[in-house]
Amino acid sequence: MCVWPESESFKDDGLGSVPSHWKGACDKGQDHKFSCNRKLIGARFFNKGYAAAAGALNASMNTPRDMDGHGTHTLSTAAGSPVPGASVFGFGNGTASGGSPRARVAAYRVCYPPVNGSECFDADILAAFDAAIHDGVHVLSLSLGGDPSNYFDDGIAIGSFHAVRRGIAVVCSAGNSGPALGTASNLAPWIFTTGASTMDRDFPSYIVFEHRKAMAAGKSIIKLKGQSLSMTTLPEKTSYKLIDSAKAGLANATTKDAQLCMIGALDPAKVKGKIVVCLRGISARVAKGEAVKQAGGAGMVLANDASTGNEIIADAHVLPATQIKYRDGLRLYSYLNSTKNPTGFITKPATVVGTKPAPFLAAFSSQGPNIITPEILKPDITAPGVSVIAAWTRANSPTDLAFDLRRVAFNSESGTSMSCPHVSGVVGLLRTLHPEWSPAAIKSAIMTTALEMDNKGELILNASSLPSSPFGFGAGHVSPARAMNPGLVYDLGDADYLDFLCALRYNATVMAMFNGGPYTCPGEAPRRVADLNYPSITAVNVTAAGATARRRVKNVGRPGTYWAFVTEPAGVDVTVTPSILEFHAKGEEKGFEVSFQVNNAALAKDYSFGALVWTNGKQFVRSPLVVKAMA
Structure with missing residues (x-):
């Protein structure tokens, strides 16, 4: 493919692609003031499938520009150049760098505002795969996915198959439907599937209160550690009245809506000037703080429910706020229910590194077993996916919520979307170090050198402080340095994957779809899936x-x-x-x-x-x- 020369500026034609006369010149082997032997660097968009469902599109949709932030965040995580002084409202300040910081990058936009519950259509995903293959990329990082389905019905599985057989490694997210078992997606064996876990950096912010014990013992200061990136803070050591949001609802609001701090459910007469304790769930975490803010609250403590356990996420809240673990939430609720006039304060967030235990598996990270082909363990690996700081678009707020008018250059995000590009960056490094390795060999090197132990020397835990398993972390937590020299690799090629599909008893029509032409399955001794x-x-x-x-x-x-x-x-x-x-x-x-x-x-x-x-x-x-x- 071609790329415009560094000495010649490229004017955006609104299509996000190389001008047709340049492409035609390259196809003919001509050199018109630019090099035809260099890889394409740029951005393209694909929305014909989306338009078929949504109808006529506004011209603003016909652009590869990121209006959401998700693509900017993930691409900069995979291959962003080093940027000193990166932070979110001053937190996490340092040099931000992608996993493959000197790689050339290409962006392929396939997702748009939801239509009938869908944002990314298979037709557009497959068109982007075709373009990426034609453009000569080496690694594809896909922080997207849907419900698991048979591989012949899965656009990502089909597109990634054709990419992998051409030597392009494909890394995908496992999904954010955990902690339930059997929730992982992107299950095809030729895809490198990533779960999400924490790192050893925290943004601690404490809720502090005095808890009266027995009369002889007096009072005890209780400090419950939470996480926050709140840009506004309360005065240090100035106590505020605390209130359980379930007891602060409007007369026409349900107790459940009040407990969850839904927008419009809280009574300003009960909330004004107080720190409100809200329960996590249903609505966006930052939106709960907006509900408290709209009702006149001074701050918010967001308590996890049982399903989210110890997974606390540092969010850019719109008011002084902190999020605490499930068990700490139980302690705080106990205090509220046992004290006539509960008071406390929230400390200013800080940045702390070297926390233990780390990593542990995020509660949201989708888990195995593989519900399509149980013989193939998924996810394959886990990587940092909680409170990850990376570049952000100025076209959207840090919270992706309409009421938030703030704009940032860097943002903290959580999800398997964030862990996926961490692995993609490592894959890019190994592709450079070992250009002769196949995508399967690179995957093997990363998987077989991964760590199943945390920084306390114990088995990686889940968000409930219980031992996790390969259904959560796959082969373990990615270890880039170890992956460079694995010793042995489990390699795979085209025939291996095609015979795998034969073992699933796919018919001739489906086999031809994957192979690009007829494929004869082994006759007398067909390959077993387990092999x-x-x-x-x-x-x-x-x-x-x-x-x-x-x-x-x-x-x-x-x-x-x-x-x-x-x-x-x-x-x-x-x-x-x-x-x-x-x-x-x-x-x-x-x-x-x-x-x-x-x-x-x-x-x-x-x-x-x-x-x-x-x-x-x-x-x-x-x-x-x-x-x-x-x-």
């Missing part, structure tokens, strides 16, 4: 006869000998054959078989987790083992 050479190994519905999974690993380091070490899933015996692999050259491949035998069906009837590690004493190539016994 896809994936970096994680999952065996489902294992009977008394046991189950096997075949894998092969490629040496991408020095010659040497690797030994297999297994952490067996509860209730399962695991045998690796052979258990020693000796490599004499770089690029050499060796196969092995993993056998599963259930010894205690009660322990393995739901799902049981373990790990297989190949090591030469220096590198540790780790694969999650996931086993479910036949019910």
Whole structure:
């Protein structure tokens, strides 16, 4: 493809694409004051599918410009250049940099304001895939997705298949429908699917109050740690009356709406000048603060419900506010209900690094098992996705709420949309370091070197402070430095994925859609889904006869000998054959078989987790083992 020369300015033709006469010149191999052997850098938009549903579009829709902020935030996370002095209202101040800061970037807009509940249409997504493939990109970062569906009905699965077979790595978000199991999306094995977890940076803001104990003990100062990016603060150590929002509703408002601090549900006569305690859920977190502000409240404490547990997010609130954990919320509600005149104050937020434990899995992060192909573990990996600071558009507020008129250059956002470009950036670095590696090899390198332990040396927890599992974090939390030299990789090519589809018994028409032409599936010994050479190994519905999974690993380091070490899933015996692999050259491949035998069906009837590690004493190539016994 072509790119306009650095010495020549490019005038936006309103279409967000290379002018047709330039493209035609490139297609003919001509050089008209610009280089035809360089990759396209630019922005394009695709909205014909959207227009088919929405009707005639306003001219303002015909642009790749980001009016929302989501695309700016994710693209700068993946490949933004280093920018000193980046912060959100002064918080998190430092140098912001994308994962691949020297990469050239191209933006493909496919999402628009919702129509009938849909924002991103398959027709536009597939058109963008086609353009990206033609433009010669190396990595595609897709912070979008929908409900899981069969791969032949999934536009992202189809488009990403054609990208991957052309050597383009595709990274996608797992979704924000957690913590329920079976909620992960973007489930195709050729997609690199990311969950979201925290990092070791906090923005603490405390709610402080005096709790009277027994008469002899007097009072005790209680400080409950929350998170906030509030740009306005209350006077230090000046107490305000506290009120439970459930007791501050208007006469015509339901108790539930008041408890959730819905807009228009709070009574100004009860709220004015007070700090209001609201419950998280249903409405946007910052919108609850706006409800308190409209009613004349001085500040807000947002308490998590049971489902969100310890996942507290630093938001750019419109009034002094902080968000606290579920258990701390219970303590605060207990104080409100046991005290005649409860008072307290909210401290000014700060920026603190090195917090523990970190990372832990975000409650919103969608989880496995894979409901389309249970033999393929999803998500594949987890990465920072909570309170991530990155670039933002001036066309939208930091909260994406209509009442918020503030504008910022950088914003803090949370979601698997934010974790996806973290992984994309790492993929870009590995693509530069190892240009000969396939997308599958890069995925393997990142997965098999990921960390399942937090900075306290314990298994990564979930938002309820309980041990998480591969259904939440996949192979673990991404570790870029370790991924550079993985030792061994699980590689895959076109035929592997096509045979995988054959194993799903896709018919000739569907196979041709993926292959771009007829494809003959293996006849006598068709490939089993369980034998896809994936970096994680999952065996489902294992009977008394046991189950096997075949894998092969490629040496991408020095010659040497690797030994297999297994952490067996509860209730399962695991045998690796052979258990020693000796490599004499770089690029050499060796196969092995993993056998599963259930010894205690009660322990393995739901799902049981373990790990297989190949090591030469220096590198540790780790694969999650996931086993479910036949019910």
